[in-house]
Amino acid sequence: MPVPWTRTAAVTTAAIAVTACGAAASASPAHEASASVVDATVITEVAPSGLKVTAIAVEYDRVLKLGGTGVDVDAFDVEVDLGAGGIAPLVGERTVTAAYTSDTPDITGKQRAGRYVILELDEDDAAATASYVDWSTTITHYYDLAGGYTVAQVGDIVSPRVTVDAQPGNVVANSDVENLLIDEYASGTLATEAGPVLDYRYYTPEKSGEKKGKKYPLVVSLHGFGESGSNNFSQLAGNQISTVFASDERQLTDPAYVLSPQADPFDGTKGAWWAPQMQEAVIDLVEDFIASHPDVDTSRVYLTGLSMGSYGSWAILGEHSDLFAGAVVVCGGGVADVEAAAAELADFPIWAVHSEDDFVVDYYADGSDFRVFEAFEAAGTPVVWTEWSGLLADDTQEALAKAAVKEARHSGSEHLFTTIESGTTPIFSHLSWIPTYSNDVILDWLFDQDQDR
Template sequence: MTGVTRRTLLTVAAGAAAATGVSTPAAATTEAAPGGPGTAGLSPVLRADLITRVTPRDNWRVVAVALRYAHRIDPRGGVIPPSAFQVTATVGGRTAPRTVTRVYPHTAPEVDERAGSGRPGNFLIIELDPADTNSPAAGSDPFPLDRAYAVRQVADVRAPGGATVLAASPFAVRNDGVITPVVDDFVAGSFTDSTGFELDFRLHRPRGFVERPGASTRYPLVVTLHGGGEVADNNMTQLTGNRIAVTFAKPERQRAHPAFVLAPQVPLPRPMDGPDATDWTDARVQGALAELVDAFAAGHPVDERRLYLVGLSSGARGIFGLLPKRPDRFAAAVATAGWGDTATMEKITHIPLWADHSMDDPVVPYREGRFGKPGTWGLMNALESAGARVTRGEWGNDLPKAEFEAKSRALLKEARRAGSHVLFTSYSPGTTPVNPHLAWAQTYENDVVVEWLFDQSR
C-alpha cells in the first residue's frame, strides 16, 4: 500500500481511495498472461487486482483475485474447476501458494456471495481460502501488495460441450492493485489542533451526500476510537485492524442510518504519557480529538444532537476518559473491553451507554482492568453507585447472530421497562472466539446495539 499524504487543518485528501472503480489500462503489468482462444500469444487479461476484506475476527485478508479480460467469459453453464488456476503470494520476502477455493466469471471485480457458477462477464474471480497462513494483508502496517500475487492458468477451461473458454498458459499475471470494499470509500485527511498536534483520520461521508454550503439535511456523526494495536502513522489500520469503523460505513448500514463516520488514528511514537500508559487519554491526543470533533461538526452538516462515540480496548478507555470532560457533547457511546477511572463516573450518569466485556479477558481484565484502574465491571458498579440504573446481561459471545441479537433485544426491553439507559453485557468465560480480549467481534455487527445507538439524541 502506498503512504497517505498528510494534510493540515481538516483537509481531506480527495481521491485517496477510489479503488472500487477499476481503471482499464491497455494491458496489465504482467510477467505474461494466460492465453485465450485465437489470441496467438496476446494477453486477453487487461488487469488483475487483489480483493481484500476486513472481517470481524480475522481482520484484513486477501480473499480473491479479480482478472479483467478483453473479452466476455461465458462457461455456458459449466463450472470452472479451482485446480485450473495456481496462485502464489510473495509477502514479507517469502513466496508461498494460496489455496484456490472457487473460480467464476462476473460482471464486476467483486466477490459474488451467491452460490453457483457466477454471471458471464469480463471479470474472472478467483476466490482464495482466508484461512491460509499467508492471507493477511497487513501486520503492524499494511503489506506492500502491489504485484505481490502471481496467477497462472495450468489447465484449459472448457464449456460442457467441449469448447475452450480459456486456454492454459505457462505464463503468469501479477496484480496491479488492491480493492478493499467499504474501506476504499473512506477518504484520508489530517487535523492540526490549536497546539500544533496532528491527528490523521479517515472519513466516510453519508450515502448520497453531496457536500455543499447550506445543505438542509443534517447527519449523525459516529466517531470510532481504535485499540492500542492500531496506533501507527499509516492512516489505514484504524480501518483494517478491526471492523469498528467499517461496519458503520457498509452499504446496508448506510442505507438504514446514513451518517458521517470519522476514524482518527493515534500517531507514533506512542504518547504513553500518564501512569496508565494509554493512548486516547494522553493529554495531547485527547485535546486534538476533542478539537477535531468540534471543527468537523462545525464545518459539515452534522446533527449536533447526534454525536456518538464508539471504541474498543484502549479506545473504550478513551471513551471513559473523554466523556467526563465533555459530558454534554455526545448523545451516546458504545464501549467494549475498556477500563477507566471510577471517580469520574458520576459526571456521566446521564449519558446513554452500552458497554460489553469478556469475563475472562486476559489483556484488559474484566474486574481489575489495567494499571490500577478497574475494567468495565468496576466502572458499571461506579455508575450505579453514582445514581445510574445499569441493566446487566450475560451470555456467550459465540452464539449465532440471530440468537446473540435476541439476547441483546431482551436486555434492551428490560432496560426500557426499568427506565435504564446504561446497558452492560458480560460474555461468559470460554465463549469469545480466537482470544477472550476480542469481545468486539459481534458488538458492531449487532443490529440491536446499532439501532439503539442511532435512536439516541441529546
C-alpha cells in the same frame, strides 16, 4: 504461442451437403483469437479479525461471454508469497470458493460478461491474512500485497458457448490492490488547537436522491493500541470498529458519517488516546468536522472505542458528554474516579462489552468499565447486566442483545453491560470487539440514541 479460444459455430442453414451414402457433413466450429490472462487485482476486506484477502480479479485481454455457465473453481491456482523485514514471509496456497466472470474487478457474486474472472477466496485460509503483528511493540503492520499474489488458469473454462483453454504456463502476478470500503474513505489532517497534528479518515454517506436539508449522524471511532501509527490506514484495517458503520448493510438502514482519527503513542507530539492532549485533539477534530459538514445531525453524534480507545472514550465522555448522544465502549478501563464518572454519566447512554478473562485490560481492575457500571448501580442508576458466550451464533447473540434492549426500555435504563464469558472470546480473550461490532442489535441501539428525544 497463444492458446486458442474457440466458439462452436451455430448451424444457420439447412444441411450443407449430403453424400451419396446419405451421410451429412457437419459445419466446422468457428475459431477466434486467443483469450489470455494479462493481469490480476487483489481484493481485501476488513473481517472481524482484521484485514483479509478475500478475492482476486483475474483480467483477460478480451471480454469473456459464458452465458449463465459458472466457472470451475478448480480451473485456477492462486499462490501467495509475501515478505516483510524481520519476520518470516507468508507463503501458501489459497482456496477458491467461487468463480465467475464480471465486467468490473469487484466481488458481485453474479455472472456477467466481462474481461474479469472473479475468484472468491476462503477467508479461513492460513495465508488469507494481510497483516502481521510486531510483538516487540504489539503494533499491527500490513504486507505490501502488490505482486505478492500469483494466479494461473490451469484448467479449461468450458461453457456451451465458448471454451477458454488452460494456460498453466501463463503465471501472472497482481499489479494492483483494491481495499473494499477502506478505499471509499477520504483522508485528512488537522493541526488541532490542543497541539497534536491529527491524521484521520472519514466516510461520507451516499446522498444522491436524498431530500434537501437531510441530516446525518456522525460516528467517531477510537482504535486500540495495535492500530497506532502514522500510516492513516490501520485504524480502518485492524478490525471493524470503523468499517462496520460504513458497510453497505449499515448505511442502508443508518446512513452516517464515520470519523476515524489515528493515534501514535511513539510520537512525542501526539500520544495514545489516554493522553489528555489527544483527548482534546479528538474534541477539536469533531467540532471542526461538524463545522465543515453542516449536514451532520448534532443531536446524533456517537462515540465508540476499544481497548486504548475505550480509555480515551471514558475520559472524553467525562468532560464532553454533551457533544455525544451515546457510546459503545469495549474492553475499557483507566477511569480515575469511578464514582465521579458514574455521577457525571448517570443519564448518558452507554453500552459496554468486556470479556471476563481479558488478560490485557483486566475486567476487575480499578477503573475498568465493569467498576464504573458497579458504581452506576451503587448510585441508584439502573443497569441491565447480560452475559453470554462470544462463540454463539450471531443470530443467537443478537437475540440476547434484543432481550437486553427490551429490558432496558422496561426499566428505563440507559446503561447496558455485556460480559463475554470466560474462554469464549474469538481468537483470544482481549478481542471482545469481535462479538460487539458483529452484533447488529448493539449498533441499532446506538443509532436509536438521540439528544432531542
